[in-house]
Amino acid sequence: MRVMADTNILISALLFPTSLPAKVLLHIANGHDLVLCDHIVAELRDVIARKRPDLLGDIDVLLVQLSYELVIAPQVPGKLIQDPKDQPILNAAIMADVDVIVSAVLESGTGLLREAGGIGLCVRSPLPELSRT
Numbered sequence: 001m002r003v004m005a006d007t008n009i010l011i012s013a014l015l016f017p018t019s020l021p022a023k024v025l026l027h028i029a030n031g032h033d034l035v036l037c038d039h040i041v042a043e044l045r046d047v048i049a050r051k052r053p054d055l056l057g058d059i060d061v062l063l064v065q066l067s068y069e070l071v072i073a074p075q076v077p078g079k080l081i082q083d084p085k086d087q088p089i090l091n092a093a094i095m096a097d098v099d100v101i102v103s104a105v106l107e108s109g110t111g112l113l114r115e116a117g118g119i120g121l122c123v124r125s126p127l128p129e130l131s132r133t
Contacts, residue, residue, distance in 0.1 A: 007040045010062070011047055014059065033069065034069070044059060074095055075088075
C-alpha cells in the first residue's frame with residue numbers, strides 16, 4: 001500500500017520519538033511504501049526552524065532512517081481545493097497514486113479530509129486504533 005504521511009505525523013515523530021505518530025511512521029516505513037513530497041519536507045523544516053531550531057539537525061537524521069519515495073508536488077492542481085496549504089499535499093498524493101494519507105489532525109468535514117474524500121482518496125488517522133493495542 002502506498003501511504004503518504006502528513007507533516008504533522010513527521011513533526012510529532014521528531015518531537016516525541018516514542019509517541020503514537022512515531023510508531024505509525026515507523027510502521028508505514030517498514031511495512032508499506034511511504035511517500036513524502038517536497039512540500040511536506042519543506043513544511044517540516046519550516047515549522048521546526050520556527051518552533052524548535054535546536055532540532056533542525058535531527059530532521060536529516062529522521063529522514064535518513066526512513067525508507068521513502070520523495071515526489072515533487074505539482075504546482076498546477078489536478079483539482080482545486082479550498083485550503084491552499086493542503087493543495088500541494090493533495091496534488092502530490094494524486095500524482096504519486098497514494099492509497100492513503102495519514103494525518104494526526106483530522107476534523108470531520110474540514111480541510112484535507114473533506115477535499116480528499118471528494119475525489120475518492122482515503123485520509124485516515126490511525127491514532128485511535130493504535131491506542132487500543
